[in-house]
Amino acid sequence: MVRPFVSVHFAQTLDGRIAWTKARAHLSLAEGVLRAHRARATADAVLVGAETVRIDRPRLTVRAVPAPRQPLRVVLSTGLSLPLGAPLFTDGGGTLVFGTHEGADPAMREALTARGVDVELVRSDADRMASLPAVMEALVSRGVSRLLVEGGAKVLAAFVRARLVDEVEVEICPMILGGAGLSWSGVLDEPPRLSDVLTSVVDGHAFMRARLVY
Template structure:
């Protein structure tokens, strides 16, 4: 699917923290913490510069994240709007994200989930939240910068929708193997010519990890 005109939607940055071989967790789902504290701090700084941060419900169930911008003393930045893609409303009411300041997007009739706002959006062919509908809702709420943090299926959905404008990729110097959980799930590509293409802008060490920055060609 071709990208929509950027003026019609938020700029989308995909932020990934993986092993060297592109895995976000072990075969059993263990994922905290793959990268070190320096890389995590840079991730919080990226959050503070984003209007909204988005994850899928599988990340909520596995990691129970807060998605706040936790910065060191002397640095300030607003917490972004927190967004969860949860087509079947599986987010527990006791989750850290089931609070005010979080929007949970579903394809079903909304039911209360803690203190979060639950909003129905259109479904795609697989029954999951349609990415264009998600971006339309965020645009209507004034979000100009969206950071997508995972998991692998959510990352793949945004890539396949053709809307990932930039990638912030943190790689830890470890290997998790083919049975680990991928940072980007299947794209079902049969030919290299169809692969989404990006240009590397920078690469730098952050602690023991490598931080790579890309923009779409």
């Protein structure tokens, strides 16, 4: 499969939670935010799942470091049930939403398109989600050669499960959220190995960058 180089960047607790269930958890230090913005600045596109847009309403722009240009913002959403007032859809920057042929709500497609959002429909996978190989092909055809995936949990797991992640950068925060937290890794059957691991510690938060080997 022809696909972009895929990096993921996220923050997690010691017990592998990236958020509260159905709510954002503020896990990152300023250093983590800076690293996220650096990662965005080197990417052609930054991708998140629909639930992250519904809960966090992120901007996904590069603001903390100089950037030659802003990356394309990409959202995966089978049905296109998305908050039309979210900054991604109202700030005038480029945003592309992938829905599925079977699931996309025509009225939402029209409403997003009317706001200048690019909507592309792709085939579904076995779970009725947007097929990641189809998304990869579409991104390559749009000139994306470096893709940054920022989450959330379902999207991170889906990319790793599909063996589509080349590099990971994670901020490990000295916190435990337990059962009230959202785990990203619980659904991996064949976990990859890590290589070329680099770590550093800032104010008790560990930053780890590694290549994934499947």
